[in-house]
Amino acid sequence: MLAEASRFPFSGLEVTKRIDHITYYTPIQDSAGIITPAPLHFMQTHASEIPDLDPKEHRLTIHGMVERPLSFTLDELKRLPSVSRIHFVECHGNGSPARHSDHEKKGSGVPIQFVHGMTSCSEWTGVLLSVLLKEAGVKKEASWLVYEGGDPGKYTYTLPLAKAMDDVMVAYAQNGEPVRPAQGHPLRMLVPGWEGPFSVKWLKHIKVVDQPYITWNEAMNHSIPRPDLGGKSRWHHFQMAPKSVITRPSSGHTLSGPGFYEITGLAWSGYGTVRRVEISIDGGKTWKDARLQAPILRMAHTRFNFDWNWDGQETLIQSRCTDDQGETQLSVAELYKNWGYTDYKSQDKTRAIHFNAIQPWRIAKDGSVYDAMFD
Amino acid sequence: MLAEASRFPFSGLEVTKRIDHITYYTPIQDSAGIITPAPLHFMQTHASEIPDLDPKEHRLTIHGMVERPLSFTLDELKRLPSVSRIHFVECHGNGSPARHSDHEKKGSGVPIQFVHGMTSCSEWTGVLLSVLLKEAGVKKEASWLVYEGGDPGKYTYTLPLAKAMDDVMVAYAQNGEPVRPAQGHPLRMLVPGWEGPFSVKWLKHIKVVDQPYITWNEAMNHSIPRPDLGGKSRWHHFQMAPKSVITRPSSGHTLSGPGFYEITGLAWSGYGTVRRVEISIDGGKTWKDARLQAPILRMAHTRFNFDWNWDGQETLIQSRCTDDQGETQLSVAELYKNWGYTDYKSQDKTRAIHFNAIQPWRIAKDGSVYDAMFD
Numbered sequence: 001m002l003a004e005a006s007r008f009p010f011s012g013l014e015v016t017k018r019i020d021h022i023t024y025y026t027p028i029q030d031s032a033g034i035i036t037p038a039p040l041h042f043m044q045t046h047a048s049e050i051p052d053l054d055p056k057e058h059r060l061t062i063h064g065m066v067e068r069p070l071s072f073t074l075d076e077l078k079r080l081p082s083v084s085r086i087h088f089v090e091c092h093g094n095g096s097p098a099r100h101s102d103h104e105k106k107g108s109g110v111p112i113q114f115v116h117g118m119t120s121c122s123e124w125t126g127v128l129l130s131v132l133l134k135e136a137g138v139k140k141e142a143s144w145l146v147y148e149g150g151d152p153g154k155y156t157y158t159l160p161l162a163k164a165m166d167d168v169m170v171a172y173a174q175n176g177e178p179v180r181p182a183q184g185h186p187l188r189m190l191v192p193g194w195e196g197p198f199s200v201k202w203l204k205h206i207k208v209v210d211q212p213y214i215t216w217n218e219a220m221n222h223s224i225p226r227p228d229l230g231g232k233s234r235w236h237h238f239q240m241a242p243k244s245v246i247t248r249p250s251s252g253h254t255l256s257g258p259g260f261y262e263i264t265g266l267a268w269s270g271y272g273t274v275r276r277v278e279i280s281i282d283g284g285k286t287w288k289d290a291r292l293q294a295p296i297l298r299m300a301h302t303r304f305n306f307d308w309n310w311d312g313q314e315t316l317i318q319s320r321c322t323d324d325q326g327e328t329q330l331s332v333a334e335l336y337k338n339w340g341y342t343d344y345k346s347q348d349k350t351r352a353i354h355f356n357a358i359q360p361w362r363i364a365k366d367g368s369v370y371d372a373m374f375d
Numbered sequence: 376m377l378a379e380a381s382r383f384p385f386s387g388l389e390v391t392k393r394i395d396h397i398t399y400y401t402p403i404q405d406s407a408g409i410i411t412p413a414p415l416h417f418m419q420t421h422a423s424e425i426p427d428l429d430p431k432e433h434r435l436t437i438h439g440m441v442e443r444p445l446s447f448t449l450d451e452l453k454r455l456p457s458v459s460r461i462h463f464v465e466c467h468g469n470g471s472p473a474r475h476s477d478h479e480k481k482g483s484g485v486p487i488q489f490v491h492g493m494t495s496c497s498e499w500t501g502v503l504l505s506v507l508l509k510e511a512g513v514k515k516e517a518s519w520l521v522y523e524g525g526d527p528g529k530y531t532y533t534l535p536l537a538k539a540m541d542d543v544m545v546a547y548a549q550n551g552e553p554v555r556p557a558q559g560h561p562l563r564m565l566v567p568g569w570e571g572p573f574s575v576k577w578l579k580h581i582k583v584v585d586q587p588y589i590t591w592n593e594a595m596n597h598s599i600p601r602p603d604l605g606g607k608s609r610w611h612h613f614q615m616a617p618k619s620v621i622t623r624p625s626s627g628h629t630l631s632g633p634g635f636y637e638i639t640g641l642a643w644s645g646y647g648t649v650r651r652v653e654i655s656i657d658g659g660k661t662w663k664d665a666r667l668q669a670p671i672l673r674m675a676h677t678r679f680n681f682d683w684n685w686d687g688q689e690t691l692i693q694s695r696c697t698d699d700q701g702e703t704q705l706s707v708a709e710l711y712k713n714w715g716y717t718d719y720k721s722q723d724k725t726r727a728i729h730f731n732a733i734q735p736w737r738i739a740k741d742g743s744v745y746d747a748m749f750d
């Protein structure tokens with residue numbers, strides 16, 4: 001793994017490059033509000049370089065089970081009715097157990113940026129995919145899409161037609177400016193609330209089909225065996241479940257001494273809107289409501305705040321989110337139990353996706369903050 | 376006037392520097408959604424350089440008619456309860472008549488960026504000023520603030536205490552990242568809905584007083600004689616009145632031929648929330664409602680869209696905004712009449728502030744777009 005220096009705060013750690021991956025992590029420990037600046041949006045690509053596509057030459061084609069195959073330039077897409085919506089995108093591997101600090105390890109461990117920093121929230125602008133599909137005329141037998149990026153790896157994913165016709169966007173702008181190369185310039189798919197892999201970058205081809213194709217990326221990169229499924233993987237994973245995380249204070253921060261602090265963090269749900277975030281400052285014995293800051297938007301990060309007087313004693317702080325579907329974040333113990341794992345404290349931490357367990361931070365007497373997920 | 380090259384699209388025009396001014400213009404002709412990326416936020420400073428303040432050394436002091444004078448570091452402010460809110464900031468000189476194209480001039484004239492580009496919209500995060508003033512204990516005789524920036528010119532402005540106790544913020548973050556040097560790093564005042572000069576950058580001192588001080592900046596830079604006031608100036612100008620402007624197509628754009636286009640633009644009001652935006656595509660004879668895009672927030676830009684089939688004939692397109700206080704944008708003729716000017720087509724265009732007239736764009740047969748405000 002080759003670490004590169006950059007302008008991100010944790011120099012040497014923040015961008016990772018491997019032969020089949022480039023990853024950026026959003027510095028959520030320093031974030032404020034809900035908007036992630038475009039250059040700080042997390043990114044993961046299954047390729048060793050970021051494509052440099054010419055926006056004047058790039059075309060998006062729609063073919064397969066349609067009445068009229070279509071091909072659009074960027075300028076042609078920009079002439080069509082547009083929408084702008086604030087949505088999070090989260091990698092399905094965000095916060096995976098394997099990224100958490102070893103509870104035996106000395107020091108405060110991995111900063112939150114590299115544990116939970118693969119979620120970001122932007123205002124995306126583009127054309128609803130339904131507008132393009134209606135123009136192409138989807139045949140009545142069609143039920144899925146297979147779509148592909150213009151990256152060297154031809155990253156490909158599948159999407160149910162019902163979602164495609166609902167709120168999916170072909171995005172050409174992020175936070176008011178053209179989508180940047182790392183985020184899919186000139187075009188990316190934006191699939192609100194669903195795991196990041198659906199939001200294919202450098203979007204080039206959309207084929208309308210009548211079954212869920214099992215793409216290489218879905219099969220090779222995104223399948224994880226689970227005990228509760230008899231060692232099999234779930235084939236398709238869609239919405240990201242409700243999650244919240246205290247971003248300040250978090251691992252990597254140090255409190256300067258007892259006194260007043262504002263606990264703040266982010267909550268989101270791929271099912272809809274955040275309804276409630278509760279905070280515990282006593283290791284989970286009692287919970288109190290945090291303040292939710294407007295705007296509270298569907299499938300977007302929601303900022304929460306909580307007033308806290310730290311008495312200087314060691315304690316655990318944690319947050320849990322409930323969304324408007326009544327779904328509530330579980331503890332890691334509950335989540336592992338649901339998944340059929342008996343020992344969540346195992347040193348051999350599983351690689352898991354869609355991991356939304358409650359994140360406890362341990363505040364030591366000296367003010368340092370530790371990841372206590374697996375303590 | 377020294378023009379500098381930069382990464383903005385209209386090279387050589389986009390940043391202007393004079394001995395007593397630096398100005399950046401937001402490229403609203405290319406914007407999407409409502410969020411302005413921080414590096415593209417407009418900026419005007421009454422100084423010849425941008426201060427480079429050390430955030431570890433910088434202090435904000437509150438003194439004058441208070442029980443307890445206070446002094447805060449940035450870190451101390453960040454420990455206090457925070458708020459994040461999406462608001463526009465608009466220079467009171469934005470769109471001033473003197474910036475509009477000469478209607479006799481050949482060519483399509485000044486691009487919209489340099490006419491209406493001194494308005495921008497961000498998510499600002501900080502501490503409510505009311506929290507700090509309550510902590511300091513404002514004496515009952517107090518009624519105004521005088522506050523000063525840490526720039527070389529010690530830019531100073533005054534603010535009624537009632538507004539200060541309402542929704543004014545001492546902001547340390549913009550769109551999720553620390554406020555940038557050009558925007559007031561490490562701290563700026565953010566006075567929602569009011570003209571830009573109130574939102575003092577590099578905020579350093581706040582003095583609580585019992586009368587409106589007439590600062591040099593208010594008297595020398597921001598006073599414009601008006602016929603309707605017998606040649607006198609209005610002393611204080613507060614909220615920016617409702618305004619809207621079609622950003623695409625606008626001067627600087629060229630349509631590629633007849634056919635479907637989306638007309639899109641921004642609307643806002645310092646009085647509250649945008650309720651309605653109407654579009655005319657026939658020179659003002661008829662008006663139809665534009666679609667307003669969520670989120671529609673108080674004292675924030677609101678994006679509007681309108682489907683349009685251009686028949687290839689010369690026409691005028693324009694938008695007008697109505698806010699939730701029932702205020703509607705006026706034509707330049709109506710506005711000038713209210714101000715006591717008889718001839719709004721005068722070649723000697725007035726310098727005016729709080730100029731929110733309806734902006735007509737003329738589409739020529741060849742698809743080029745002209746500023747028709749003073750035609």
